[in-house]
Amino acid sequence: MMMDTGLVSGIKKQLVGSIGYLWIDWDSRRIEIGYWLGSNFEGKGIMTKSCKAIIKHAFNDLHLAKVKKGLLETTRCFTINTLTG
Template sequence: MFHYPIDSKTELRLLQEKHAHALFELTNANRASLRQWLPWVDRTHTVEHTLQFIRSGLQQYAENNGFQCGIWHCGELVGSIGYHFFDWYNRRTSLGYWLGEKYRGQGLMTKAVKALTDYAFNELTLHRIEIRCAVQNRASCAIPERLGFTLEGVCRETEWLYDRYVDHNLYSMLRQEWIGTPKSR
């Protein structure tokens, strides 16, 4: 099973069925802030919905087509990050992530995105990673910007968010841009 230590207090672990209750509780406790940018929140009403998400991620992992991790900080589940898919022919993927409200602003997500970017380029030898964030979600957009991803453009009205379409910024990083960069990112 995938396990990736980030630092002495933070690690990524493949989400497993035993994590369903904790992940649902984290989602439920942060429902209002997550709902602002994530369309799946209103479809997550029970632990069973979260269990279905985890099972889907485990299926991805088994098929070598992406995976979903929990972010643990000081032994507590604080968020989620994962690869949406692996396009092995073109050697690319995209990342998605979210963090509980009380854990934001500590650099945890930046470290988690950096870790999965390192893993994608160094272990999986992928060529390209994409991150899409709602244009108005400044906190989420700041992460790829902080890590040196290139803003390629805006995908207009690309996601239905409850009652309206939202634009997404499309960020990318290429392997040759990442490899050999300072470890202090």
């Protein structure tokens, strides 16, 4: 199962990135999320806020036990990983 959500700028109503569940293992209650963000929108807290929201949803609403974040090897991705646990 894959769920992907586009992130839209509130001002210009343009797609700025995406975040979603790459896979869900219901038996072991684990999930992996993936995300991307346009380079013009980096450093504004958009993805940190989005990661926190989707992780909260995974634990509180889907009652999953573990969330794994798929990371690209960039400084920004490691920063987001640090800020969101």
